[in-house]
Amino acid sequence: MSTPFTQQVSEQIKQAISEKRTLQVAGSRSKVPVEAEAELICMQENSGIVAYEPSELVVTVKSGTKLTDLKAALAEHNQMLGFEPPDYGDSTIGGTYACALTGPSRPFRGVLRDFVLGTKMVDGRGQELTFGGQMIKNVAGYDVSRMMAGSKGSMAVVTELSLRVIPLVDEVTYYKEMSEDEAIVLMNKMAGTTLPLSGCAYFEGRFYYRVFGEHPKQYDATPCDNSVWLTLNPFQPKLGHNQKLWRVDTEGPHPSIPNTIAVGMCGQRRWVVSDEPPAPYSTLWQSYFAARHNDTPAISRIKSGLKRVFDPHNVFKDL
Amino acid sequence: MIVIQELIEAFTEGSVIADTEQCTPYECDGLSAYREKPLAVVLPANVEEVRAALRICKQHKVPVITRGSGTGLAGGALPLKDGIVLGLSKMNQILDIDPLARTAILQPGVRNISVTQAVEPYGLYYAPDPSSQVACSIGGNVAENSGGVHCLKYGLTVHNVLSITVVNMDGEMLILDEKDDGVDLLALLNGSEGLLGVIVEVKVKLLPKPDTAQLVMAGFDSVTACADAVTHVLEEGIIPAGLEMMDHFSIKAAEEYAQVGYPLEAEALLLCEVDGSFDQVKVDTQRITDILKNSGATSITVSQNEAERIALWQGRKNAFPAVGRYSPDYYCMDGTIPRKRLAYVLEEIEKLSQKYSLKVANVFHAGDGNLHPLILYDANKPGELEETEKFGAEILKLCLEVGGTITGEHGVGVEKLDSMCHQFATPELEIFHAIKAVFDDSGLMNPGKAVPTLHRCAEVGQMHVHNNQLPFPELERF
Numbered sequence: 001m002s003t004p005f006t007q008q009v010s011e012q013i014k015q016a017i018s019e020k021r022t023l024q025v026a027g028s029r030s031k032v033p034v035e036a037e038a039e040l041i042c043m044q045e046n047s048g049i050v051a052y053e054p055s056e057l058v059v060t061v062k063s064g065t066k067l068t069d070l071k072a073a074l075a076e077h078n079q080m081l082g083f084e085p086p087d088y089g090d091s092t093i094g095g096t097y098a099c100a101l102t103g104p105s106r107p108f109r110g111v112l113r114d115f116v117l118g119t120k121m122v123d124g125r126g127q128e129l130t131f132g133g134q135m136i137k138n139v140a141g142y143d144v145s146r147m148m149a150g151s152k153g154s155m156a157v158v159t160e161l162s163l164r165v166i167p168l169v170d171e172v173t174y175y176k177e178m179s180e181d182e183a184i185v186l187m188n189k190m191a192g193t194t195l196p197l198s199g200c201a202y203f204e205g206r207f208y209y210r211v212f213g214e215h216p217k218q219y220d221a222t223p224c225d226n227s228v229w230l231t232l233n234p235f236q237p238k239l240g241h242n243q244k245l246w247r248v249d250t251e252g253p254h255p256s257i258p259n260t261i262a263v264g265m266c267g268q269r270r271w272v273v274s275d276e277p278p279a280p281y282s283t284l285w286q287s288y289f290a291a292r293h294n295d296t297p298a299i300s301r302i303k304s305g306l307k308r309v310f311d312p313h314n315v316f317k318d319l
Numbered sequence: 320m321i322v323i324q325e326l327i328e329a330f331t332e333g334s335v336i337a338d339t340e341q342c343t344p345y346e347c348d349g350l351s352a353y354r355e356k357p358l359a360v361v362l363p364a365n366v367e368e369v370r371a372a373l374r375i376c377k378q379h380k381v382p383v384i385t386r387g388s389g390t391g392l393a394g395g396a397l398p399l400k401d402g403i404v405l406g407l408s409k410m411n412q413i414l415d416i417d418p419l420a421r422t423a424i425l426q427p428g429v430r431n432i433s434v435t436q437a438v439e440p441y442g443l444y445y446a447p448d449p450s451s452q453v454a455c456s457i458g459g460n461v462a463e464n465s466g467g468v469h470c471l472k473y474g475l476t477v478h479n480v481l482s483i484t485v486v487n488m489d490g491e492m493l494i495l496d497e498k499d500d501g502v503d504l505l506a507l508l509n510g511s512e513g514l515l516g517v518i519v520e521v522k523v524k525l526l527p528k529p530d531t532a533q534l535v536m537a538g539f540d541s542v543t544a545c546a547d548a549v550t551h552v553l554e555e556g557i558i559p560a561g562l563e564m565m566d567h568f569s570i571k572a573a574e575e576y577a578q579v580g581y582p583l584e585a586e587a588l589l590l591c592e593v594d595g596s597f598d599q600v601k602v603d604t605q606r607i608t609d610i611l612k613n614s615g616a617t618s619i620t621v622s623q624n625e626a627e628r629i630a631l632w633q634g635r636k637n638a639f640p641a642v643g644r645y646s647p648d649y650y651c652m653d654g655t656i657p658r659k660r661l662a663y664v665l666e667e668i669e670k671l672s673q674k675y676s677l678k679v680a681n682v683f684h685a686g687d688g689n690l691h692p693l694i695l696y697d698a699n700k701p702g703e704l705e706e707t708e709k710f711g712a713e714i715l716k717l718c719l720e721v722g723g724t725i726t727g728e729h730g731v732g733v734e735k736l737d738s739m740c741h742q743f744a745t746p747e748l749e750i751f752h753a754i755k756a757v758f759d760d761s762g763l764m765n766p767g768k769a770v771p772t773l774h775r776c777a778e779v780g781q782m783h784v785h786n787n788q789l790p791f792p793e794l795e796r797f
Contacts, residue, residue: 055550056657056688078556100503113503114478127746135655136687137475137727139464139510140735140742141770142754146477146506155502167556188419192442194530194596214598249498253419281498295501298491303502305757309750 002128005046005062009157010126012041017126017313024317025153027064027092031099032152032319041157043094049073050160051134058117058134060162063094074165082166083112086234094158100150103233104199104210107191107252107266109166113149118162121148124155124311134162147306152319155310169212171198173228174221176207180256183207184267188253190218191266201232202263232264235271246272249281322379323359326403329371334409336360345404348389348396349451350734352704357384357398364409366519370490372405373517377488382763385513387427387459390451392651393732395463395512395768402766405517407458413437414520421525422481427458427518431465434523443525446473449728450636458518464510466728471686472560472594475728477509479524485516488761492519507754512730513765515758529594532560533604534628537616538585542566543662545587548614549685550658552591555610557603561592562686563635566665569642569680569693573634576641581634582618589616589685590635592628635682639693642680646695650707654718655688655727667717668692675710677703689727690718716741731769739769740776748773 016023016039026032026040034040043064050060054077061070067087074080084103085096102111118132132138132145148155178186180202187200190209195218199210208228209221239245248257252267257278262271271285272278295303307318326335336342337359347354358381363369376383382402389396398404411428418441423434431452434445448467449455455465460476461483473479482496485508493516495505508515539545545564552559565573565588574581581588589611593603604621611619622628634641643649656664665681672679678695692714696707715725715738725731725738739748751770756762771779 053657053659055553056659057553077554110474110478111497113506114474123750129747129750131747133724134657134722135724135727137466137470137655137684137689138724139728139730140724140726140739141731141747142751143464143477143506143510144750144754146509147503149503149506150500151502167558169556185419188421192418192421192527194527196595196599214596214602216598251417251420251422253417281496283500295499296493298487298493299495299499299504302493302504302757306502306754309753309757 003159006120006122006128006159009041009122009159010128013122013124013126013157013315016315017124021315022317023315025098025157027095028066028090030088030091031095038317043092043157046159047092052077054079056134057136057165058162059165060118060134060160061093062160063092063097063158065093067091067093067096075168078168079165080168081163082109082115084109084233085112088234093161097149097158097161098151098153104201104229104264107200107268108198113146115164116145116149116161117164119145119148119158120160121156121158124313124315129156132162136164154316154318155307156316169198171210171212171226173199173208173210173224173226174218175224175228176219176221177205178207180260180263184253184256184263186219187266191252199229200266201228203228203232232262235262235264237261237271239273243273244275245285246274246278247283247285248272248279250279254279320358322375322381322403325375325379326359326361326372329375330361330363330368334362334364334368336362342404345386345389345398345406348386348394349392350394350397350732352698353394353397353733355398355400357400357402357404360404360406362406362409366484366486366492369405369407369486369517369519370492372403373486373488374490376403376763377761380761380763382766383488383517384765385458385462385517387456387462388430388451388454390455391459391463391732392653392729393726393734395730395732395765397733397768399766407456410519411456416441418443421527422522423525424520424522425457427456427521429457431455431457431460438525439528442528444528445479445523446526447476447479457521457523461509461518461521462511462513463728463730466684466687466689468561468563468684470684470689470728471562472558473526477506480505480509480521481524482522483508483518484520485518487516488759488763510730512732512769514755514769515764517764529560529600530596531600532592532594532628533600534590534592534622534631535604535607535611536581536620536631537589537591537611538582538618539587539589539615540585540617541662542587542665544615545589546658546661546685548589548611548616551610551614552607553686555606557593557606559591559607559686560594561590562684563590564588564683564685565635565638566681568678569638569682570634572641572645572680573638576644577634577637579630579634580620585617590631638680638682642693642695645678647697647699648695650694650696650711652690652692652694652711652714653726653729654690654715654723656690656718656721656723658685658688660721660723661685661690664690664717664721668714671710671713675706677707677710684727687727688723712738733768736771736775737779739771740779745773745776748776
């Protein structure tokens with residue numbers, strides 16, 4: 001269904017096509033630096049909850065809605081987002097989706113796109129499109145809503161998202177001092193048990209784990225507050241001059257990588273200071289995120305083909 | 320034909336079936352009302368043979384229909400008479416199990432259940448459990464994004480796959496991984512029904528096997544009361560592993576078949592299962608029992624041990640064959656609806672049942688809104704199959720009307736092409752066709768399935784009004 005906002009976006013896109021200009025989609029500008037001369041599609045006014053049925057476990061939200069507002073609305077009904085998105089300061093749900101950002105609970109609850117059920121968007125022709133819906137199970141048509149998570153505003157302006165939500169749980173954190181290698185093995189062993197885990201990390205000499213619900217205490221660990229998860233999500237360490245930080249995605253039990261300063265997500269996420277990419281699936285973490293651009297030729301061809309499907313006039317800036 | 324000759328030369332003896340009679344087992348999948356004999360069936364033993372077969376077919380412009388175990392319920396693996404069937408049943412090896420990382424690497428022909436069997440010694444299992452799990456293959460599961468009865472808690476196939484390798488018509492290999500940057504191609508391939516690539520390897524997530532599971536069974540004197548009870552359970556923050564509803568006809572049929580003590584007087588039955596650690600299950604079972612009592616359950620049974628739990632499930636698990644005993648044939652639908660609209664939808668289905676004079680039984684995955692009406696018919700009565708299909712299509716329209724979808728887990732295949740015209744308008748359908756062309760510019764991979772052509776939608780004459788505009792204004796109407 002068309003709204004004044006989507007009509008306005010559609011007009012802006014059509015105008016830009018006719019004048020051969022490019023556009024950049026911007027939410028709260030908390031993650032992507034905006035060039036001074038860039039023409040923006042501003043999403044902040046497109047905010048608010050469209051529909052929320054707690055007992056159906058689904059919320060439909062406009063993409064410019066701030067994470068803090070969305071989380072507060074869910075918490076009123078004892079629910080939350082399952083992908084624990086990092087908040088870089090007024091981050092929006094749309095920007096989080098565009099960058100496909102998931103927090104520490106990923107190994108246990110899944111990644112952002114796992115929770116995406118449907119989207120409304122305006123494509124690079126200014127055409128309004130709807131994919132998916134509000135149902136947890138839906139296999140009609142290609143899953144464009146999940147595909148577009150991570151597309152960084154390069155294919156379409158996503159204006160509305162329907163998300164699966166989960167019950168809010170009380171979580172407690174424990175820590176134990178040990179070596180990084182020991183911690184990596186231990187966290188993966190624990191994840192293979194029925195302990196109700198929602199986080200496993202290694203930071204500054206300590207193995208941290210987070211649990212919810214009924215659980216016995218493990219390994220003489222010491223209880224602590226939950227603040228370490230906010231330190232790691234988003235992870236924004238102070239770096240020395242000329243130092244480069246890499247976000248490495250890997251197998252959980254992968255042995256420790258030299259110069260790692262934090263291990264998150266049960267070992268599936270490593271933060272490494274290095275001049276060169278320390279492993280496959282490394283992303284240079286500049287200005288919060290940067291594209292990886294190391295696809296094989298076949299994958300590059302498919303990605304640029306998909307870009308043309310949604311944005312044939314190349315009106316959206318590639319990031 | 321040259322293409323068959325080339326395939327025979329490229330493959331070992333017995334791997335290419337060109338004899339019409341021997342092609343018979345491949346003429347349909349689980350939707351047996353539709354049948355077609357292919358040009359030939361090719362049974363590759365490894366990835367190199369898949370690549371070779373695809374290159375030969377591309378060269379001769381011959382369509383390729385990929386087939387796993389042929390258990391699909393929407394005709395996704397229905398052959399084309401001018402195409403070959405690429406059967407992946409020989410590629411059935413588990414290539415690697417990593418208990419510490421909790422992952423397994425599988426060839427596409429591995430049966431779903433054998434993954435769980437193979438990893439059981441490590442205390443792990445593979446969560447998605449479509450009802451055909453003893454037969455269906457993991458490659459087919461990815462192609463269909465298969466569900467099961469535990470989706471609400473553990474997700475569909477897409478939530479449990481970490482990486483896949485696919486081959487395109489040029490024989491090129493693509494590795495799509497959850498760790499990839501940018502657009503999520505792995506998510507796109509899940510549920511793409513064999514139109515975008517041939518899946519030749521799958522890496523899946525394994526989960527720790529729950530310590531225990533307990534089942535609470537409750538009868539209700541109305542469908543509304545039962546649906547409300549489910550709402551109350553979910554509102555209390557409990558996510559059951561299984562949450563199944565059955566209507567009166569299903570309860571009666573299942574009890575006659577399995578004799579497990581289902582309450583025959585109940586209008587609706589709820590089976591609610593929780594799993595996890597012993598402590599958590601004990602707490603959740605008590606809470607659920609209290610909630611169901613307060614929601615007006617007319618009877619409550621709690622499984623006291625594993626044998627009882629399995630016995631109580633027998634009725635639900637045999638609901639299809641049980642209902643099937645009432646009639647020579649039945650047709651299983653697969654819509655999804657918001658749970659709050661269940662009572663309305665069941666009333667409307669009952670009206671349709673009277674209109675078509677065809678009986679219908681309903682089973683419902685209440686947690687995720689997936690409704691499976693079973694329409695009873697007799698294929699030997701002239702015209703009854705056609706009437707049944709019309710009835711089914713009206714049910715799917717009803718699902719859309721209340722904000723649901725035409726298929727929750729079975730896929731579109733050939734079966735729901737017309738219903739796709741109701742769910743999607745021209746722009747979205749055009750995007751789907753363009754996506755296919757990016758992966759398969761020759762259009763040879765499972766052509767004609769999953770996404771209807773715009774002409775078909777115009778001919779179906781569906782009046783899907785999008786943005787207050789008539790659909791397909793560019794097409795002539797007859």
